[in-house]
Amino acid sequence: MEPTATQCQFCWRIHDQGAGGGESAGWSDLPTFIRRHNLATHDLRFTDGYCPQCTQLYCRLTQVHPYDS
Numbered sequence: 188m189e190p191t192a193t194q195c196q197f198c199w200r201i202h203d204q205g206a207g208g209g210e211s212a213g214w215s216d217l218p219t220f221i222r223r224h225n226l227a228t229h230d231l232r233f234t235d236g237y238c239p240q241c242t243q244l245y246c247r248l249t250q251v252h253p254y255d256s
Contacts, residue, residue, distance in 0.1 A: 191231075191232045191233070191234055192220065192231055192232075192233055192234070193233070193234050193235075193236035194217075194233040194234070194235070194236065195214065195236060195237050195238040195241050196235055196236070196237060196241075197237060197238075197241035197244075197245070198238060198240070198241055199216075199217065200214040200215060200216055200217075200238050201214065201215055201216070201217055201220040201233075202214055202236065202238070203215050203220055203223065214238045214239075214240075
């Protein structure tokens with residue numbers, strides 16, 4: 188079975204769980220993720236998601252402002 192990784196739908200960064208469990212989870216660009224885990228692009232399958240930075244930005248962009256009412 189091929190590994191599954193979450194990819195942010197806005198910035199396209201990949202959620203990295205850490206290679207050996209000792210590394211902290213974070214978000215990295217695709218080339219860094221592939222290099223860190225020694226993968227080929229055909230070895231991965233992505234699920235949809237959003238990184239924390241894009242989630243925060245999206246929430247700020249979609250907030251209703253008092254002067255909009």
